[in-house]
Amino acid sequence: MAETGRQALLQVERLRVEFPTRRGRLVAVDDVSFDIHAGEVLGVVGESGAGKSVTGSAIIGLLDPPGRIAGGRILFDGQRIDDLPEERMRRIRGRHIGAVFQDPLTSLNPLYTIGRQLTETILTHLDVTPREARERAIRLLEEVGIPAAARRIDAYPHEFSGGMRQRVVIALALCAEPRLVIADEPTTALDVSVQAQIITLLKRVCREHGAAVMLITHDMGVIAEAADRVAVMYAGRIVEIGPVADVIRHPRHPYTVGLMGSIPPLHRKVERLVQIAGSMPRLHEIPPGCAFHPRCPRCFAPCRERRPERFAVAAGHEVACWLYGEAGDAAA
């Protein structure tokens, strides 16, 4: 577990999220645990369907029904937030935990000016006058790089380009001064040329406002650029978690190894990219034992039967793989 004595800002303990369907209960997030400390950027990476967004939604209390939290606890500042009544949770959203979603076009109400959307958020959470709220909004827009903010504040969302809109969304996520921002695929819907700018912006602005970030993405490049630590998810479980540099340069879990190998490196020529055979199982077809074992080149006896525990392999770096247990070849 985390090394510092300070209590983590966010503690997710053995979280389990289920979706009851006609075909039975699908487990989208299965016994997931991690911490986020104040001010740090935790990247959560994995393929579509790995459970990353569901985890983020569960933390902020916006799981789409019929999804529900079926086990575990979520603690923010030491207080449980997974079982709060709706009104208490509402006060946490925006004010303590903010969110940035994927598509900036659909995240903004097209019929309201961005100024209105900003000031109403500020006024909901902070005890300021409307005029102060407006000033704060303008300052925030300037921070996120909207030119002529004092004028543009009265513009409508469709008057902005995609990148600009996402900047507005980031401003909206931060305007009530939360300490944690959950960013769910913040750059996926943007032009490639704009993605880098937005990620840099996100990181900078959150740092300046003292907010930690849970950065959910399928793009390792984004993680490498912005995250301090990274958690790799597969089929609803965390398979590896640790400092970014460490995980990228020395991936331990066979899945992570495959992920890193599938990215063409800039500095070397490679004959062929590593490809992991097969594909991630659907939620109702998750194999017993380690979810990755059918595709794992290093699968051995325990993998098929028992779900791997998390083993520490380096400082702050853990892997959920039997290879790193006592019986495994790679035990630390």
Place this chain on the structure above:
Amino acid sequence: MAMAEFPERRGSPLGLLHRLAESDLLHSFLSSPVTVVAAVVTAVFVGAAVFAPWVAPHDPFDLASVNLLDALLPPAWMEGGEWRFPLGTDDQGRDVLSTIIYGSRISLGVGFASVLFALLIGVPLGLVAGYAGGRVDAIIMRIADVQLSFPAILIALLVDGVARGLLPRELHDEMAIYVLVFAIGISGWVQYARTVRGSTLVERDREYVQAARLIGVSPARIMARHILPNVLGPVLVIATIHLALAIITEATLSFLGVGVPPTQPSLGTLIRIGNDYLFSGEWWITVFPGAALAILVLAVNLLGDWLRDALNPKLR
């Protein structure tokens, strides 16, 4: 990069049945008791209508069997009623239950025929508009838009009125049913055309269609064999809801006196006939046909509602 996607071919009937049996559709149908009841009610009406001569206790149009002495008898459970005429009789001595059964025949017949007619106009027009695009599309859609702003009943009334003016009286009576089907059908094609056009626009740009065009498959063939099967779902939903509307429209027109001829009364006609006796206390002549009409339309509407929810990909 994903391979080109080839959509499922839903055309084959056997395949359709098989998939239907184990699909969510059947499950969703059976798990909604209201829908099951609605389907049963509709089936009963259709069955009664089709098998009317065998199901109805009397033949109300057989002048020989109708006796004026039996006129205006109340329903069987009331004083003065007879079980021979379970729901009472009208002013001519006709058994109300039998007139309802025969009337349903006309109502359902005109309803189905109108829907079919509207479908046969609307679906091809929609396919052509979506596939051809450009001016053809613009023209068809313009006409559709303009027509859509006028309520169906008005258009139906007008068509009927024109027919009445163009045809001499006797011919008009004979042709009244056809005119009616035409009127109701022509007032309802737009919805089909629009929906089909929308789907066609989506399918047209898919790779499999482009591939077919490259090979040289004729447009008609592409539309019929590739695009059409994918469009049937929404069309079915519209058709069901349109059926309810068609039945109501026919009933309304008949009630107003401009629908089916008096020799072949539909439920609407029966209600009109009964209306005159409302004030003198013989309420059953109107109320029972009215109830039958309402129940039938309600059942069809419920089916349409369920169908729409079941086939809606967004709600799955």
Place this chain on the structure above:
Amino acid sequence: MLAFILRRLVQSVLVMLAVGLIAFALFRYVGDPINNLVGQETSLADREALREQLGLNDPFPVQYARFLAGAIRGDFGYSYIYRRPVAELIAERMPATLELSFAAALLALLVGVPMGVYTALRRRGILAQAFMMLSLIGVSIPTFLIGILLILFFGVLLRWLPTFGRGEVVELGWWSTGLLTVSGLKALIMPAVTLALFQMTLIMRLVRSEMLEVLRTDYIRFARARGLRSRTIHFGHALKNTLVPVMTITGLQLGSIIAFAIITESVFQWPGMGLLFVQAINEVDIPVMAAYLMLIAFIFVLINLIVDILYYLVDPRLRIEKAVAHGHG
């Protein structure tokens, strides 16, 4: 904005011309106008003379233009049945229809919209489910049947309300109103409710489905993620976004109330234009049919235009098309 209005105006005029063409074709070619104006015994020669006099042998475009000119003036010739100017007949009956239609439209809106919002927000509640069932029944029972049932119940059985006619009317210049007398108002209740019911249920279902759709959007989700209060989200964001598209459809629906009045007027013997039209259809009174057609088309086109302009005013995306095109952001 001006360009937009101009474009819509031109479209409207084109539609009116098209409808006018149909009305004229009706007028001229369905049945023989001469036959309806003269008796059986009139000689062929006299008929021919009359034909010439009325200009019925002139080329098509000339007759069409004449018809249009007359239409603009409000002159639609004489009714075959009543032998009076059609314009007079319609003017006489218009107040009755308009009052009924407005009352029904108001009722439909005032009940339909709130019910729609309520059933969207309280989806699973008992009351909401009840409303939905009732609305389904409302859509399934034909208007005339509702009218009959109301008459049976409130008129015949309870004897609370009159079963036909308009009650006492007060003449205000050219307009005759039933709103100023007790009997007039009482007579208005059942027809207005009958006429409103169908529209009311449609509006309710529309508002509900639109609102449910809106509540599923990303921006509502984002609003919730920002911790905005439920009231703000529901009545600030969701409601506004719901009403904008609903507005257009509702406007058009309300226009169709005037046409649906035909049925209600028949059931309640309400002396309006609708009743006149039905009689005209029955008796093949072509001038009345043509005139009614043009009038209804005009009303529809007008409502369409108003709704389009309203939509333009309310939705900022439409207004600022040009700004985006010039490269802002």
